[in-house]
Amino acid sequence: MRMYDIINNKKNNKVLTKEEICFFVDGYVKNEIPDYQVSALLMAICLNDINLDEIFYLTEAMINSGDTIDLSNIDGITIDKHSTGGVGDKTSLSLLPMLAACGLKGSKMSGRGLGHTGGTLDKLEAIDGFNINISDMQASDIINENNFIICGQTLNLVPADKKLYALRDVTATVDNIGLIASSIMSKKIASGAKNIVLDVKLGSGAFMKNLESAVKLSETMVNIGERFGKNIRAIITNMDEPLGKAVGNSIEVIEAIETLKGNGPNDFESLCIFLCANLLEMTGIASSLENGEQIAKEIIDSKKALNRFEKFVELQNGDSKVVNDYSLFKQAKYKADVLSLNTGYVHAINAEMIGKAALVAGAGREKKEDNIDYSAGIMINKKVNDKVKDGDVLATIYTDNQNKIEEIKAQILNAFKISEEKNHNAKLIYGIVTKDGFIPYKN
Numbered sequence: 001m002r003m004y005d006i007i008n009n010k011k012n013n014k015v016l017t018k019e020e021i022c023f024f025v026d027g028y029v030k031n032e033i034p035d036y037q038v039s040a041l042l043m044a045i046c047l048n049d050i051n052l053d054e055i056f057y058l059t060e061a062m063i064n065s066g067d068t069i070d071l072s073n074i075d076g077i078t079i080d081k082h083s084t085g086g087v088g089d090k091t092s093l094s095l096l097p098m099l100a101a102c103g104l105k106g107s108k109m110s111g112r113g114l115g116h117t118g119g120t121l122d123k124l125e126a127i128d129g130f131n132i133n134i135s136d137m138q139a140s141d142i143i144n145e146n147n148f149i150i151c152g153q154t155l156n157l158v159p160a161d162k163k164l165y166a167l168r169d170v171t172a173t174v175d176n177i178g179l180i181a182s183s184i185m186s187k188k189i190a191s192g193a194k195n196i197v198l199d200v201k202l203g204s205g206a207f208m209k210n211l212e213s214a215v216k217l218s219e220t221m222v223n224i225g226e227r228f229g230k231n232i233r234a235i236i237t238n239m240d241e242p243l244g245k246a247v248g249n250s251i252e253v254i255e256a257i258e259t260l261k262g263n264g265p266n267d268f269e270s271l272c273i274f275l276c277a278n279l280l281e282m283t284g285i286a287s288s289l290e291n292g293e294q295i296a297k298e299i300i301d302s303k304k305a306l307n308r309f310e311k312f313v314e315l316q317n318g319d320s321k322v323v324n325d326y327s328l329f330k331q332a333k334y335k336a337d338v339l340s341l342n343t344g345y346v347h348a349i350n351a352e353m354i355g356k357a358a359l360v361a362g363a364g365r366e367k368k369e370d371n372i373d374y375s376a377g378i379m380i381n382k383k384v385n386d387k388v389k390d391g392d393v394l395a396t397i398y399t400d401n402q403n404k405i406e407e408i409k410a411q412i413l414n415a416f417k418i419s420e421e422k423n424h425n426a427k428l429i430y431g432i433v434t435k436d437g438f439i440p441y442k443n
Contacts, residue, residue: 003038006041007037007040007041018057018060021061022064024038024041025062028160028164029163043171043172043173045173045178045179049178052220052223052224055181056227059189059228062164063158065161066159066190067156069107069190069191071107073140076103076104077103077104077195077283078105078106078192078194078195079105079106079196080108080188080195080196080197081096081198081199081275081279082184082187082188082196082197083201084198085201086239086242086243087247087352088242088247088252088351088354089201089239090123090255090256091199091268091271092110093150093256093309094256094259094264094272095276096108096148096312097306098296099276099279099280100146100308101147101305101308102280102285102299103285104280104283105143105148106143107148107151107193108149108151109151109157109187110152122249125249125374126249126253126374127253127318128328131318132151134149134152139151142316145315146308146311146315147308148308148312149315151316157190161183161187165183180207181220181221185224185225189228194231195283197232197233197235198233199237199275200217200236201239202239202240203238204239204241204348204353205239205242205351205354206239206351214236215236215431215438218234218236218438219234222433222434226435231282231283233278233282234433235431236431237271237428237429238428238429240348240351240426241348241383242380244259246378246380247354247358249363249376250377251377252377254326256309257306260303260309267383269300271428273293273296273300274293276295277289277291277293277295280295306323330373330374330375331375332375332398334397334399334402335397337396337397338394338397338409339394340389340390341413342388343388343389344419344420345387345388345420345422346382346416346423347384347418347421347422349383350414353414357411357415358376358377358378361373361377361398361401361404362399362400362401363376375400376399379395379398380395381393381395382394384426394416429441
């Protein structure tokens with residue numbers, strides 16, 4: 001078998017066999033096939049696409065390129081959650097303690113932020129002493145004690161995906177649904193959980209910009225999960241404005257904690273409750289989504305989820321006193337309000353622009369080796385459909401970069417669209433995708 005023939009087959013729009021896909025993935029991981037040939041194949045895939053069988057075989061080959069996690073020693077129902085990424089998306093920090101308080105067990109491997117989207121690990125490392133590097137034995141002990149962990153990827157999980165994604169990123173071959181789906185699902189399957197919920201973001205701050213592509217990606221990932229024997233569904237949610245009000249690192253952790261105290265922003269709290277309800281229904285703990293939402297609300301009201309979060313920080317060597325004393329987080333040197341220049345209603349907030357403004361403030365990194373400022377960020381004061389007057393505070397900037405404040409203000413003002421009428425099309429949840437297809441959701 002030759003890589004040349006595999007490239008030629010896909011260039012001529014032929015369906016690749018399992019053997020061909022395994023050959024190229026295995027050869028690339030072993031450095032037996034050069035970047036330029038894999039780049040050619042990836043471009044042929046982007047131009048001619050790949051079908052569900054090819055996506056499944058690619059996912060399988062990437063899983064088999066490294067280690068997998070065995071959760072058989074975890075006593076209970078195992079769950080996992082994945083978000084396709086966005087601005088202000090700190091969902092794991094609130095959702096996993098909620099699920100843990102309901103008796104479900106999760107091992108969440110997260111990543112760092114790059115560009116305008118934040119990373120869960122960066123947010124957690126805003127807590128003094130927090131340890132993201134957990135060994136297999138430690139992970140099992142922590143999960144059995146507190147029902148969940150959030151950590152970095154310590155094993156050699158899916159090395160093929162890491163290598164392929166780095167190549168896709170520099171060859172304009174990222175935006176293919178089959179490649180996206182196999183990348184996400186290879187890591188989810190390798191992580192070992194039986195029950196998986198996918199939060200697929202749609203909007204200005206997300207990779208998927210329209211409902212059609214979000215549904216197609218969701219259906220593809222659900223199909224892969226089903227073929228691997230997983231209990232899986234996808235929820236398509238709004239990223240046309242930042243999720244919640246906080247965009248940064250420490251301020252997002254604070255917002256997640258406040259949500260567990262029952263004081264979270266409406267959109268963020270509602271999303272956490274809805275995602276929790278779906279996993280509760282999927283695992284049989286709840287008899288319906290409505291019953292699941294009721295259980296989730298009770299878990300917040302009782303402070304059981306908050307207690308799980310506090311224990312989680314303690315078990316991973318963080319300073320759990322931050323739960324009740326936010327002054328323990330690093331504080332920004334400068335604070336500046338962004339004032340509205342118009343009167344009306346907030347029609348839209350471009351999430352990507354807000355994310356890029358937070359990046360300038362110091363909350364993110366443009367390159368993987370860049371340092372970030374845990375105290376930097378943007379607090380949104382007005383959300384979509386809120387009424388504003390000329391001079392009202394739209395947002396507050398937290399930064400150590402005084403010379404960047406005017407630039408950040410301009411970016412934030414450009415992100416806000418003020419109109420005379422409310423945005424009647426705004427919604428938090430677009431729908432649910434199961435093995436039976438897309439089901440629109442009435443907000």
